[in-house]
Structure formats: C-alpha cells, structure tokens
C-alpha cells in the first residue's frame with residue numbers, strides 16, 4: 001500500500017513528492033483525538049516511515065477551527081483506574097515519541113485550537129507554524145488531569161520550566177503572537193499550511209541524512225550531560241562526514257553549482 005492508497009476514517013494522508021501531509025480530520029469534534037484517531041495516526045506514521053521517498057512531514061487539522069482540541073474528553077470521562085489512565089498516557093506518549101524521533105523534518109501547521117493532546121502533538125513536531133487566530137494551551141488540570149502525551153516534558157524543554165508551569169498551572173490559552181514571543185511556535189502565518197510547505201521545501205533542499213543526524217544530536221543531547229552531548233554531536237558529525245552527500249555538498253559548493261543529494 002502507498003500513502004496515496006491509504007484510507008482512514010479520521011485522517012487524511014497526502015503525498016506531494018517528498019512531502020507527506022497528515023490531516024487530523026474530525027472537525028465535528030474539533031479534531032479531538034479519540035482512541036481510533038490516535039491509532040490511525042500511529043498507522044499513518046508507520047506507513048510514512050515505510051515510504052522511502054518521503055523526506056518531510058506536515059501535521060495539520062481539518063476544518064477551519066482547530067488543529068487538534070485535545071484528547072477526546074467523552075472517552076477520557078470513562079477512565080476509572082490508575083491502570084487505565086497510565087495505559088492511555090503510555091499509548092499517547094508512544095505515538096508522539098514515534099513522531100518526535102522520525103529521521104526527517106516534521107512541521108505542525110496549527111490552524112486553530114491546539115489544546116491538551118493537540119498541543120502535545122504539535123510539540124512532538126520539530127517546527128510549529130501558527131495561524132494568527134490559533135489558541136494554544138495545556139488545560140488538563142482544569143479537567144482534573146495532567147498532560148499525558150509528553151507535554152510535561154516537552155513543553156519545559158522547549159520554553160523553559162517557568163513558562164511551561166505557568167501554562168500548565170493556569171490552563172490558559174495563549175494566542176499566536178504570545179506563543180511566538182515565548183518560543184512555543186516558530187512562525188505566525190496567515191496561511192500556516194502554505195508557510196509549512198515552503199519551510200518543508202527549504203528543508204528538503206538539504207542533505208536528508210544530515211537532517212536526520214541534526215535531529216538526533218539535538219534530541220539526544222537535550223537529555224544528557226553537556227559533555228556527553230558534545231560527544232553525541234561529534235558522533236553525528238562523523239557519520240555525516242562519511243556520507244556521499246557530504247562529498248556532493250562540498251564538491252557542489254566548490255564547483256559553484258547546486259548540490260544533488262541522494263540521501264546516501
């Protein structure tokens with residue numbers, strides 16, 4: 001099966017050359033992540049990973065109101081034990097971590113509400129582009145919950161513990177400009193999907209393996225000591241230095257021509 005053949009109930013998956021676009025599509029529930037949708041995202045990401053020509057992924061929301069308004073509260077309401085809660089959190093974390101560790105760039109095009117699990121999905125992506133009307137937040141404490149799809153860990157790593165705690169303890173929604181000022185989103189754009197496509201095309205001009213190695217150096221480096229992180233960087237640099245694309249990139253520069261990267 002190719003990406004183009006894939007059919008999902010609550011997702012749309014499109015491929016334009018090296019770019020895959022995953023749209024969470026339950027607009028009647030502001031694209032809330034019920035168990036079926038979460039499992040479809042996992043399947044879609046697996047399919048994307050198996051599609052060799054894909055080199056970048058955009059995640060966005062269907063309809064004109066929401067990116068994703070969180071985990072589906074009508075399903076959450078049935079959780080009745082420590083075990084059930086923990087299982088749901090682990091399942092969500094697993095999907096977000098799979099996205100976060102993809103070896104190519106991922107961009108969240110945030111076209112409206114990105115709340116709770118929806119913001120956690122955006123946080124699992126490398127870069128975030130928000131519409132001027134987007135609203136972002138982690139309101140779980142207002143439901144008697146804790147962010148459980150990686151938010152308590154990814155948000156402080158991205159914007160610092162103080163700002164992350166402010167958002168999680170108040171549960172307040174921040175607008176796009178405030179999100180930009182705190183580093184929660186990288187760009188604000190009237191057409192976030194279009195801006196995300198432009199960014200993806202810019203990224204796709206770089207050497208694919210270098211992109212994967214940059215991501216690995218940053219991700220692994222954030223979770224260890226500085227000295228060890230520098231060793232990881234040196235390892236990634238060494239791996240990049242051994243690629244054919246490094247030879248091509250440097251040769252192309254010296255010959256004053258665009259590089260033709262093969263991902264090798």
Ligand SMILES: C/C=C/C(=O)SCCNC(=O)CCNC(=O)[C@H](O)C(C)(C)COP(=O)(O)OP(=O)(O)OC[C@H]1O[C@@H](n2cnc3c(N)ncnc32)[C@H](O)[C@@H]1OP(=O)(O)O
Pocket residue numbers: 028029030032033069070071072073074076092113115116117118139140143145146147148149
């Ligand atoms: C580990 C992860 C945990 C979590 O993610 S916990 C959930 C975190 N998310 C939230 O708490 C946000 C919940 N949603 C809202 O607060 C509001 O919505 C909004 C502020 C986003 C928008 O409000 P408004 O403009 O008044 O729209 P509306 O009528 O509330 O929503 C339209 C339809 O969408 C459904 N919906 C919205 N969010 C969710 C959700 N997270 N889970 C399930 N359904 C949701 C509503 O119920 C309603 O549906 P109907 O038209 O049938 O009444």
